[in-house]
Amino acid sequence: MAIVIDPASQSSDDDARSNTSSELTELDPGDFPQYFRENLGRLFHSHGQSPYPLPVDAAEQHRLNRQHALLQSLIRGLFVGPVNQALSGINGRKNAVDLCTGTGKWVMDMALMFPHVKFHGLDIVPIQTRHPLPNVYFVIHDVAAGLDYTSGTVDLVHARDISYAVRNYHQLLCEVMRVLRPGGLFVAGEWAPYPSMGNIYNIRDYAPRTWEYFDLLRMVLSNREISTVPTMIRPWMEQLGFVNIEVREYRLPVNGRHATSFTRRTNANLQVYVESLQPMMADAGYGSRARSLANLMFGEISRVDGIFFTYYAIHGARRARA
Ligand SMILES: C[S@@+](CC[C@H](N)C(=O)[O-])C[C@H]1O[C@@H](n2cnc3c(N)ncnc32)[C@H](O)[C@@H]1O
Missing domain, CATH: 3.40.50.150 (Vaccinia Virus protein VP39)
Structure with missing residues (x-):
């Protein structure tokens, strides 16, 4: 119905x-x-x-x-x-x-x-x-x-x-x-599924925790049959x-060292998104790992230019x- x-x-x-x-x-x-x-x-x-x-x-x-x-x-x-x-x-x-x-x-x-x-x-x-x-x-x-x-x-x-x-x-x-x-x-x-830095910079080298966070997310999602x-x-x-x-x-660019009002809005939404993912991460047994990776990720995002x-x-x- x-x-x-x-x-x-x-x-x-x-x-x-x-x-x-x-x-x-x-x-x-x-x-x-x-x-x-x-x-x-x-x-x-x-x-x-x-x-x-x-x-x-x-x-x-x-x-x-x-x-x-x-x-x-x-x-x-x-x-x-x-x-x-x-x-x-x-x-x-x-x-x-x-x-x-x-x-x-x-x-x-x-x-x-x-x-x-x-x-x-x-x-x-x-x-x-x-x-x-x-x-x-x-x-x-x-x-x-x-x-x-x-x-x-x-x-x-x-x-x-x-x-x-x-x-x-x-x-x-x-x-x-x-x-x-x-x-x-x-x-x-x-x-x-992953943020990126384009062809020249590999996000795994320049923002490894950011990549790790999204890799953990992909794994947890795939255990729930979500791809x-x-x-x-x-x-x-x-x-x-x-x-x-x-x-x-x-x-869609995120902050880096040179924030604009647009990238600030992206970052703010990313923070809320990560917070919203936290119950799923906790249910999957990765609550504290996700939390600490997320903290490191936001540090990287504020230091590394060119992530999108x-x-x-x-x-x-x-x-x-x-
Ligand atoms: C990420 S939101 C996207 C919402 C909207 N399309 C947008 O772009 O703002 C996904 C939405 O899908 C809804 N949803 C989840 N499973 C669904 C299903 N099986 N059938 C219909 N809606 C579903 C959720 O309740 C949620 O509102």
């Missing part, structure tokens, strides 16, 4: 919904506790199947919203790819779906920009605004259980920073392909028959009918 957070604006001409739309149920605020559980003083999702390891509490929500703003500066907008083209058309007849929407900030910003498009934001926890725009539907839904949309009805599927949320990205891509209209667009964004997949998305899309695939790499995180922006379309 799909659960809509605020169905006040639900209208009957929503041609993207599958037959299960008759099962939509309004989420009562009293039901909220059932979506959350507490661990080590942080609030997590309580979904039985999702591997998602980060908290979903206020600190994390602020981090996601700041990351949204940072990414907007980095990619110069809300998306990379021919989204205007995919969403142009007749009033009220376009549908866009945001997988693992988080706080729903991207959906709300997009809904303002494209008021004729219906935006559906899917997540397993109700952390989105209770007052969505009239063209926004936030739905509690596990994306690993398939997408509740009729085949060939969705114009745009967006998936940003979801690799910790899905064990089988390839399977999800199959579902994306199924629900997209011919000519419909898939837009994804994912972080590389970060940015470089696999393109080959999977090719294999599934997506066309016009493009991948762009963006570098790579963000992959990927898009591709379902082949249009001839």
Whole structure:
């Protein structure tokens, strides 16, 4: 059963919904506790199947919203790819779906920009605004259980920073392909698993603790069957028959010795991220190792110039009918 957070604006001409739309149920605020559980003083999702390891509490929500703003500066907008083209058309007849929407900030910003498009934001926890725009539907839904949309009805599927949320990205891509209209667009964004220093400087030599921290993180994630997949998305899309695939790499710099307001914001968000990872590290038995590596990492980051995180922006379309 799909659960809509605020169905006040639900209208009957929503041609993207599958037959299960008759099962939509309004989420009562009293039901909220059932979506959350507490661990080590942080609030997590309580979904039985999702591997998602980060908290979903206020600190994390602020981090996601700041990351949204940072990414907007980095990619110069809300998306990379021919989204205007995919969403142009007749009033009220376009549908866009945001997988693992988080706080729903991207959906709300997009809904303002494209008021004729219906935006559906899917997540397993109700952390989105209770007052969505009239063209926004936030739905509690596990994306690993398939997408509740009729085949060939969705114009745009967006998936940003979801690799910790899905064990089988390839399977999800199959579902994306199924629900997209011919000519419909898939837009994804994912972080590389390690920070980098470009070709000349090897981060393992110049910032070894930073590399070690992220290596420990990769190992702990992989024990939870989570893998970060940015470089696999393109080959999977090719294999599934997506066309016009493009991948762009963006570098998000961290401080070094010469901080700017931008790199300060990146560093601040990195601190919150590392703090949010700490319960998972502790559960895995690496709490104190992660903590001491993180302290050494932040020391390195403030001394070593040129460290950056790579963000992959990927898009591709379902082949249009001839
Ligand atoms: C890192 S956040 C990204 C949020 C958003 N896409 C953004 O860019 O700000 C990942 C989100 O995935 C959600 N999530 C985890 N497992 C999920 C699942 N199986 N189905 C739907 N959402 C899921 C989490 O609750 C969290 O809000």
